[in-house]
Structure formats: C-alpha cells, structure tokens
Amino acid sequence: MSKDNKDVLYGLYNDEEELLAAVDQARADHLEIMDVYTPFPVHGLDPKLGLAESRLHIAGFVYGAIGTLTAFLFMTWVFTRDWPIIFGGKPYFSAPAFIPITFELTVLFAAVGMVISFYTVCGMAPGVNNPTLDDRITDDKFCIAFDVTNAEESLQDKLKGFFSQTGAAEVNTKPLPA
Amino acid sequence: MSAVVSPIREPLVTGGKTYHQITEDICSPTERTPSAAWVLAFIVAVTCLALFVFGVAWTVYIGIGSWNLNRTIGWSWDITNFVWWVGIGHAGTLISAILLLFRQRWRTGVNRAAEAMTIFAVICAGQFPLIHMGRIWLAFFIFPYPNTRGPLWVNFNSPLLWDVFAISTYFTVSLLFWYTGLVPDFATVRDRAKGIRRKLYNLLSFGWTGSAKHWQRWESLSLVLAGLATPLVLSVHTIVSFDFATSVIPGWHTTIFPPYFVAGAIFSGFAMVQTLMIMTRKILKLEDYITLEHIESMNKVILVTGTIVGVAYLTELFIAWYSGYIYEQFAFYNRVLGPYYWSYIGMMSCNVLSPQIFWWKSLRRNIFVTFVMSIFVNIGMWFERFVIIATTLARDYLPSSWSYYVPTWVEVIIFIGSLGLFFTLYLIFVRVAPVVAVAEIKSILKAGGDQYIGPNANKQHQTSQEAAQ
Numbered sequence: 001m002s003k004d005n006k007d008v009l010y011g012l013y014n015d016e017e018e019l020l021a022a023v024d025q026a027r028a029d030h031l032e033i034m035d036v037y038t039p040f041p042v043h044g045l046d047p048k049l050g051l052a053e054s055r056l057h058i059a060g061f062v063y064g065a066i067g068t069l070t071a072f073l074f075m076t077w078v079f080t081r082d083w084p085i086i087f088g089g090k091p092y093f094s095a096p097a098f099i100p101i102t103f104e105l106t107v108l109f110a111a112v113g114m115v116i117s118f119y120t121v122c123g124m125a126p127g128v129n130n131p132t133l134d135d136r137i138t139d140d141k142f143c144i145a146f147d148v149t150n151a152e153e154s155l156q157d158k159l160k161g162f163f164s165q166t167g168a169a170e171v172n173t174k175p176l177p178a
Numbered sequence: 179m180s181a182v183v184s185p186i187r188e189p190l191v192t193g194g195k196t197y198h199q200i201t202e203d204i205c206s207p208t209e210r211t212p213s214a215a216w217v218l219a220f221i222v223a224v225t226c227l228a229l230f231v232f233g234v235a236w237t238v239y240i241g242i243g244s245w246n247l248n249r250t251i252g253w254s255w256d257i258t259n260f261v262w263w264v265g266i267g268h269a270g271t272l273i274s275a276i277l278l279l280f281r282q283r284w285r286t287g288v289n290r291a292a293e294a295m296t297i298f299a300v301i302c303a304g305q306f307p308l309i310h311m312g313r314i315w316l317a318f319f320i321f322p323y324p325n326t327r328g329p330l331w332v333n334f335n336s337p338l339l340w341d342v343f344a345i346s347t348y349f350t351v352s353l354l355f356w357y358t359g360l361v362p363d364f365a366t367v368r369d370r371a372k373g374i375r376r377k378l379y380n381l382l383s384f385g386w387t388g389s390a391k392h393w394q395r396w397e398s399l400s401l402v403l404a405g406l407a408t409p410l411v412l413s414v415h416t417i418v419s420f421d422f423a424t425s426v427i428p429g430w431h432t433t434i435f436p437p438y439f440v441a442g443a444i445f446s447g448f449a450m451v452q453t454l455m456i457m458t459r460k461i462l463k464l465e466d467y468i469t470l471e472h473i474e475s476m477n478k479v480i481l482v483t484g485t486i487v488g489v490a491y492l493t494e495l496f497i498a499w500y501s502g503y504i505y506e507q508f509a510f511y512n513r514v515l516g517p518y519y520w521s522y523i524g525m526m527s528c529n530v531l532s533p534q535i536f537w538w539k540s541l542r543r544n545i546f547v548t549f550v551m552s553i554f555v556n557i558g559m560w561f562e563r564f565v566i567i568a569t570t571l572a573r574d575y576l577p578s579s580w581s582y583y584v585p586t587w588v589e590v591i592i593f594i595g596s597l598g599l600f601f602t603l604y605l606i607f608v609r610v611a612p613v614v615a616v617a618e619i620k621s622i623l624k625a626g627g628d629q630y631i632g633p634n635a636n637k638q639h640q641t642s643q644e645a646a647q
Contacts, residue, residue, distance in 0.1 A: 039197065039366070040617040041393040049390055054398040060406075074322075075334045083328055087335045097335040100417055104343040107410045111351040111403055115358060118399045119384060122392050124361075128385030135369040137388050138362070140197035140620075 005175035008034065009159055010133050010145040011168030016042045019142040022166035023048045026144065031162060037133065037143040056121075060114040067109025071102040133174055141169075148173065190284055190626030193466040197620050200467075204612045204619070205367050207462045212609060215461050223601035230595020233588050234309050242312040244588045250581035251571045255589045256310045258563040259596060262446070263303035264345065264418055265439075265559060268411055269447025270296025271352055274359075275407035278400070283626050286618040287472045290363075291458060292451045293356040294611075298603040299450070300349045302596045307341075309592070337420035344417040351410055355403045358396070361386050363612045415443040422566065429509030429570040432497070438490035442559060445483035445529070448476050449555035454604065456549045458613055467614045470543045477542040480555065484533035487562075491530065509570060517582060518569040521561045528558025 013019045019042065026033055027048065036049060046053075075098045079085065084092045119125060137143050146159050163171045195203070212220075237244055247254055270292040277285035308317050320342050322332045332339050365386035368379035386392070419439035422430035452473065459468040498510040514522050532554050535541050542548070573580050607613075624630055 036390040037388040038390065038393065039201075039388060040362075040621040041397050042390075042621075045390055046394050051391055051394055054395045056395055056398045057402045060402045064406075078322075078331045079334065083331060085333075087333065090335070094335060100337075100340040100413070100420075101334055101343045103409075103413060104340075104347040107406045108347040108350060111354055111406055114399055114402060115354045118358070118395055122395060124384040124386065124392075126384055127381050129380060130385035130387050132369065132387050138366040138369045138386075139201045143388075 005177055006147055006149040007173055008145050008176050009148045009173050010143050011163035012141040012143050012170045014169050016142055018167050020044060022144060025166050029162060034145045034147040037137045039138050039140060056114055056118060059117050060110045063113030064106045064110035067106040068102055071105035072098055131176055187631060188471040189628035189632040190287060190471060191467060191623055192469055192628045194629040200619055201366055201616060204614050204616050205370055208367060220605050223598050223605055226595050226598020227602045229591045230599050233592035233595050236588055237309055238314055246583055246586045248581055250574060250579050251568060251583040254568045254583050255585050255593060256306045258567050259593050260303050260306035261418055261563045262560050263299050265443035265446045266450045267296045267299035268415060268443035269451045271407050271411040272444055275404040278404040279408060283622045284472050284475050286615055286622050287468045288455055290615045291613050294607045295454055296352050297356060298600050302600050304345060337424050340417045341421060344414045348410060348414045351407055355407060358399060359615060360611055363616045366616050412440055415439045427570055428505040434490055434493060441483045441486040445480060445487055446555060446559035448479050449552040452476055452548055452552035456545055462613060464614060467619060473548055474542045477536045477548060481533050481536040484529055488530035512573045513565055513569050516573060521565050525558055525561040525565050528554045529562060
C-alpha cells in the first residue's frame with residue numbers, strides 16, 4: 001500500500017436496525033468508528049455516533065440577516081441619499097414598501113449561503129471524485145468503516161470478530177485516499 | 179428508530195418492497211431505452227416548443243403590435259399565462275416544504291416530480307413578462323445595477339419590481355432545494371452505472387458518499403430550506419396579486435387578493451401535479467410508490483383550496499355590492515354579465531362547482547375522474563386569470579374607450595408553445611433523474627410499507643431498543 005492511502009476495514013449490514021445495534025456494540029467495546037455510510041438518513045444514528053448537531057442552521061441565520069440588512073439599507077440609501085424620488089406623495093423613507101424585497105433577499109441569501117456552505121463543508125462539488133467503499137452503499141447496504149492503517153494484527157482480529165458477532169453480511173478491506 | 183404509525187394509516191409503498199427493489203424500480207426507467215410513448219410525447223412537446231420559439235421570434239421581430247393588445251386592454255393573454263404558470267409552480271414547493279414541516283409522509287412519493295414541475299412552470303412563467311416588454315434585449319433594465327444614467331435606480335416601491343425579486347428568488351431557492359434532494363439519488367444512479375454514464379452521474383452527484391455526517395447536514399439543510407421556502411411560497415403569489423391589488427382599478431383594488439391568489443395557486447398547482455403524476459405513474463410503472471392514497475390526499479387539497487377560491491369569488495361579489503361604490507359594483511356586474519360572461523361561467527363551473535364531486539371518497543380514488551378533474555381545474559384557473567385581467571380592463575372608467583379583445587395567432591401559439599416548453603423539460607427530467615425520491619422512500623419504508631402497516635402487514639417492525647430487551 002502506498003503511504004498516501006489509508007486502509008479501511010468495513011462491514012456491510014442488510015438493515016438499519018442491525019446497523020444501530022452494531023454501532024451501540026462498537027461504542028461498548030470502545031472501537032473507534034471511522035465513519036458510517038447509509039443509503040438514507042437513519043434516525044437515531046447521530047447521537048449513537050456522538051456526532052455534534054450540525055451548525056448549518058446558525059450559518060443560515062447569519063446569511064439571512066446579511067440579506068435583510070443588504071436589502072433594507074440599500075433601498076434606504078437609494079431613496080433617501082442617492083436619488084430621492086417622490087412616488088405617489090409618499091415619504092422618501094417608505095419602509096413598508098421596502099418589506100417585500102427585504103424579505104425576498106433574506107430568503108435568497110440564507111438559502112444560497114447555506115447550500116454553498118453545505119457543499120463546502122462536505123467537500124462536495126461538481127466533478128469531485130470521492131471514492132466509495134462499495135457501490136451498494138447507495139442502494140441497500142449499511143456500512144461501518146474502521147481505519148486500520150498500520151493496525152496490529154490483534155486489533156484487526158478484534159474488529160473482524162466484532163463484525164461477525166454483530167451480524168455483518170460482508171467484511172472487506174479497501175484502501176481509501178487519506 | 180421506532181416507527182409510530184396510526185393503525186388507520188394506509189400504506190404508502192405497496193408491493194412489499196425491499197430497499198433494493200425500490201432502487202431498481204425507480205432508477206431503471208433512466209437506464210432503459212425510452213418507450214414508444216415517451217418518444218411520441220417528446221416529439222409532440224418539441225413540436226410545440228418550436229411553435230413557442232417561432233411565436234417569440236415573430237413577436238420580437240415584428241413587435242408587440244403582432245398581438246391584439248390595445249390602449250384599453252394592455253394586459254391580456256401574456257399576463258394571464260404568466261400568472262397561470264406561476265400558480266402552477268406553487269404546488270411543488272408546497273408539497274416539499276410545507277408538508278415536510280407538517281411531517282406528512284405521503285409527500286415522499288410525489289415531492290421530486292412536483293418540485294421539478296415547479297421549476298419548469300416558473301421557467302415558463304418567466305418568459306411572458308420578458309417577451310411582453312417588447313424590447314427583450316433591454317430586459318436587464320429590471321435589475322438594480324449601477325448605470326451611467328445617474329445611476330438611476332429601479333423603483334423599489336413598485337409591485338412589478340417586487341415580482342422580479344419574488345420570482346427570481348423563488349426559482350433559485352426551488353432549484354437549490356430540488357437539486358440538493360437529488361444529489362444522493364444521483365449517487366445511487368451513479369453507483370449502478372458504468373462507463374460514460376458513471377462519469378456523467380458522478381459529475382451530477384457532486385461526489386456524494388452517504389457518510390453519516392453528510393446525511394446529518396443534508397437533513398439540517400433540507401429542514402431549514404423547507405422553513406425558508408414555506409413563507410417564500412406564500413409570498414410569491416401574494417406579490418403577484420399585488421401587481422393588481424395595489425392599482426386603483428375597480429375589481430383589482432381589493433385586500434382579499436393575496437390569500438385568494440395563494441389558494442388559487444395551490445389549487446391549480448395540485449391539479450397539474452395530478453395531471454403529471456397520473457401519466458407518470460402509469461408510463462413508468464410507479465403505481466407502488468404513487469398510490470391511490472397519494473392521489474386521494476391531493477384530491478382533498480384540491481377540494482379544500484377549490485372551495486376557498488369559491489368563497490373568495492362570492493366574497494368579492496358581496497363586498498362589491500356592500501361597498502356601495504358604483505365603479506366596484508359595475509366591475510363585478512360586468513364580470514358576471516358583461517361581454518366576457520362565458521369566461522366567468524368557465525371559471526365558476528371548473529373551479530368551484532366541479533371539485534365538489536371530491537366530497538365522495540369513491541370519486542377521490544377514481545383515477546379517470548381525477549385526471550379529467552385535473553384538466554378541468556387547469557382550464558378553470560386559466561379562465562380565472564383571464565376574467566380578472568381582460569374583463570376588468572375591457573370596461574374601464576370611460577365608456578368611450580371601452581374595447582374588446584381577441585388574441586392573434588401569435589399569442590395563441592406562444593401559449594401552446596409554453597406548454598411545449600414545459601413538457602419538453604419534464605420529459606427530459608423523467609429520462610435523466612429518478613422521478614421519486616429514492617432515499618426518502620427508503621426512509622419511510624418501515625413506517626409506510628404495506629408489509630409493515632395496513633391489512634396485509636406480515637412483518638413486525640422491531641426497533642433496536644425492543645430487540646435489546
């Protein structure tokens with residue numbers, strides 16, 4: 001194996017309930033799971049894996065607030081400073097009329113910002129080639145993966161024992177780019 | 179995870195599917211050579227699209243004079259078509275966003291195609307204001323960009339400009355929401371494909387792996403986008419209604435317009451979803467995923483929104499009389515009994531009377547009746563916009579400038595052509611992408627599969643907690 005790769009030992013399960021039980025077992029055995037891959041979001045998996053809640057929605061709020069301020073302050077500047085025009089006898093600063101565009105830009109900034117953040121933090125983009133462990137992970141297999149780069153024989157045996165004990169349908173090793 | 183499902187819930191996935199069968203059933207239509215029905219439909223759609231291109235080119239070359247608009251009736255088929263298409267574009271985001279927030283599991287069968295329909299309908303809608311400008315090459319004037327005329331900005335107090343922002347935001351957010359949902363499913367197609375197809379779907383799937391952390395972020399993103407899209411979808415048709423409601427034209431200048439337009443939009447959008455779904459499930463053999471239960475649920479929405487629209491029509495008539503304002507009274511007298519009385523009859527019978535048959539469960543679950551009704555509703559909602567726009571303008575304050583309007587052939591082929599644009603895009607979509615959200619169907623299988631719930635259930639869904647005990 002080249003030094004740039006890491007060796008991954010992974011087991012495939014046929015059902016998400018088996019997967020959840022196996023993750024519990026791995027935690028009990030103090031095995032360090034590298035990652036879990038599933039064909040659909042499995043509810044209840046995140047706390048078992050100890051994943052912190054995503055902070056994406058906080059970012060979304062910030063982007064939205066930027067949108068609100070951009071829209072409202074820009075329209076205010078245009079109609080009170082840059083080129084004041086009277087429309088229908090209303091004041092230059094006619095805040096209620098600014099609300100629709102302010103709302104739309106809030107939503108636009110929040111949505112676009114969050115989507116860009118999502119793909120950035122997940123390392124995803126058009127043309128990105130992330131090697132996957134098994135083609136059936138996006139179909140009907142639930143995968144638990146362990147990093148076994150330079151691992152001792154005893155740990156490898158322990159992990160294989162864990163997979164057979166928890167009912168993994170298949171166990172394989174595969175190098176992944178680190 | 180435990181699936182707590184009421185015993186009276188009907189199954190949402192029939193046929194005792196396994197996860198692999200779901201993948202197989204939904205992805206395989208993108209992998210086969212197109213069926214004869216698809217090829218025929220595509221030829222018809224592209225022919226209509228060619229009409230659209232010709233009609234638009236003619237309009238741009240000759241000018242707006244090739245339409246029958248006149249000094250009195252400045253908006254007619256063009257804006258009618260615009261509002262009609264935008265309205266149709268409301269169901270997708272309603273299904274995907276509002277029903278997601280309400281945790282309605284039946285949305286998973288239809289959300290993908292409904293969102294695609296939304297995007298294509300908004301594309302069609304956007305054509306009409308642009309070509310109505312006449313000098314389409316100056317269309318960028320609608321955006322506030324720094325220019326050499328001062329800079330002279332656009333009028334941010336105008337509902338027409340609000341519309342620009344509302345429609346473009348709606349289009350962008352719907353597209354992002356739809357595509358983010360598609361990414362895991364494109365990965366599923368990618369992992370089944372070989373050669374050039376695999377490269378193509380790898381490009382489309384952005385390198386999705388299905389990692390637990392990615393799913394967590396994906397769900398968080400979907401939920402927040404749904405939360406943002408919910409007020410957005412209500413705002414879009416509200417703002418479209420402001421195009422009329424903030425004017426001083428009797429018959430337009432009413433506060434009932436925003437809720438009435440939104441209800442009408444949902445009504446027409448669901449009708450178009452039904453039209454498309456009934457054809458799609460048949461041709462792609464997806465009857466196990468888009469079941470009678472889905473069709474019945476959507477028919478209930480059609481019944482409710484159709485009735486809301488009916489109440490709005492009657493309220494308008496009552497308020498016109500009750501206001502004691504003769505111009506308002508005349509506007510509505512003219513709508514019902516004026517020269518365009520036939521379009522009022524079309525609107526009332528298609529939108530208010532005909533959906534009432536959905537009070538009967540057997541008719542709600544009848545596919546043929548649903549299909550015919552969905553066409554009726556689409557026609558009725560087109561008439562509604564025509565009634566509001568053309569009828570009102572035809573009889574304004576000055577009897578000397580009263581006029582009548584019939585479309586020219588150019589306007590007719592542009593409208594028919596916009597249907598061609600819509601169906602061309604939809605037909606390409608059903609060939610390229612999984613029409614039903616694969617990952618989401620799998621995630622509701624244990625709560626909605628007919629082997630777990632309903633009369634034929636033979637498997638007990640055991641949760642990991644129960645198994646451990």
